[in-house]
Amino acid sequence: MVRILPLYTQEAQLVKALRKADPKAQRMLYDKYASRMLGVCMRYVGDQMTAEDILVEGFMKVFDKIEQFKSEGSFEGWMRRIMVNESLGYLRQRKRLQEDTILDEAHGIVDDTALADQSLEASEMMDMIETLPTGYRTVFNLYAIEGYSHAEIADMLGITESTSKSQLHRARALLQQLVKNWEDELKKKEIYEKASS
Template identity: 50%
Template sequence: MLRLIPFFTTETQLIAALRRGESRAHKVAYERFSGRMLGVCMRYCANRDDAEEVMLDGFMRVFEKIDQFREDGSFEGWIRRVMVTESLMFLRKNKQWRQEIPIEDAVIEPDYVWADSAIHENDLLRMVNQLPDGYRTVFNLYAIEGYSHADIADLLGISEGTSKSQLSRARAILQATILKAEQEQRTNEHGTQLRKKSS
C-alpha cells in the first residue's frame, strides 16, 4: 500500500505537526526557514561553520520548545528570536562578545547619514561581519533586530553605556569603510572614463 507523505499547505498545519513531533514537519520547517536563519546566525558568528552549528542548535531548540510559540506573532519571527538567542549563547560560551568600552571613549558619529549610501546590501552585510565581535553583536541587536539599549544590556550582561558606545563605534567604523569603498568606486569609474576617452 502506498504511504502518503503529509504535505503542510498552511503554517498552522505545519505548527500542529511540529507539536505532534512529526519528523516530516521537522524536515519541512528546516527546508523552509534554514536559508534565512543561517543568514541571521552568520550576522553574529565569525565564520560559516560556527553559524551552521548555531543554526542547527537553534532548530533543535525550536522543535523542543514549539509549545512555547503562542501564535501572537509570526512563526518566522519566533524562530528568528530563537536563533538570535542561540547565537548570543554561543558568543557568551566562547567569550567573543565582552568588549567593554567606556562611553566616554565612544567615537562621535559624523553628521552625514551613512545608511543613505548607495552601497549594495551584500557589501554592507560583509562590512558588518568584519566588525569586531562586540561591535557586531550590539549593532545587529540594535539596528537589525530592533532591541533597545536596555534590552541589549540585559541580554549581554553589560551596561547601557557600553551598549551605546559599542553601537557608536560600530557605526563609525562602518561609515569610514563605506566612505573608503565609495571613494575607491569613484576613482575606478574616473579611471575607466579616462581610458575610454583615450582609446
C-alpha cells in the same frame, strides 16, 4: 484531475504537526527557513561553519520548545529569537563579547555621521557589517536589524545600557569609515576608467 495540496500549507497545521514531533513537518520547517535563519546566525558569528552549527542547535531548540510557542505573533519571529539567543549563547561561551568590550573602552570615540551612498548594495553593506569586531557587530545587529532597545540588549548581553550605546555608536562610526573607503575606491576607479578611455 485531483490536485494535491502541499503538506502542512497553513502555519497552524505545521505548528500542530511539529508539536506531535512529526519528522515530515520538521523537515518541511527546516527546508523552508534554514537559509533565512542561517543568515541570522551569520550576522552574529561571521563564520559559516560556526553559523551552521548554531543553526542546527537552534532548530533542535525550536523542535524541543515548540510547546512554548503560543501562536501570538509571528512563528518566524519566534524562531528568529531562538536563533539570535543561540548565537549570543555561543558568543558568551567564547567570552568574545567581554574582550571586545574591554578593547572598546581603550579606543577613542570617532564622530558618528549618517551612512550614505545609495549605490552601495545591501550585500556589500552586510559584508562590511561582518568585518566589525564581535561586540560592535552584535550590538549593531540587535539594535539596527533585530530592533531591540538598548535596555533589552544590555540585559541579553550582561552589559550596561551605556556600553550598548557606546558600541552601537562606534559600530556606526566604523561602518561610516568603511563606506567612505568604499566610495573613495569607487571614485578612483571611475577616474582611472575615464583616463583610460
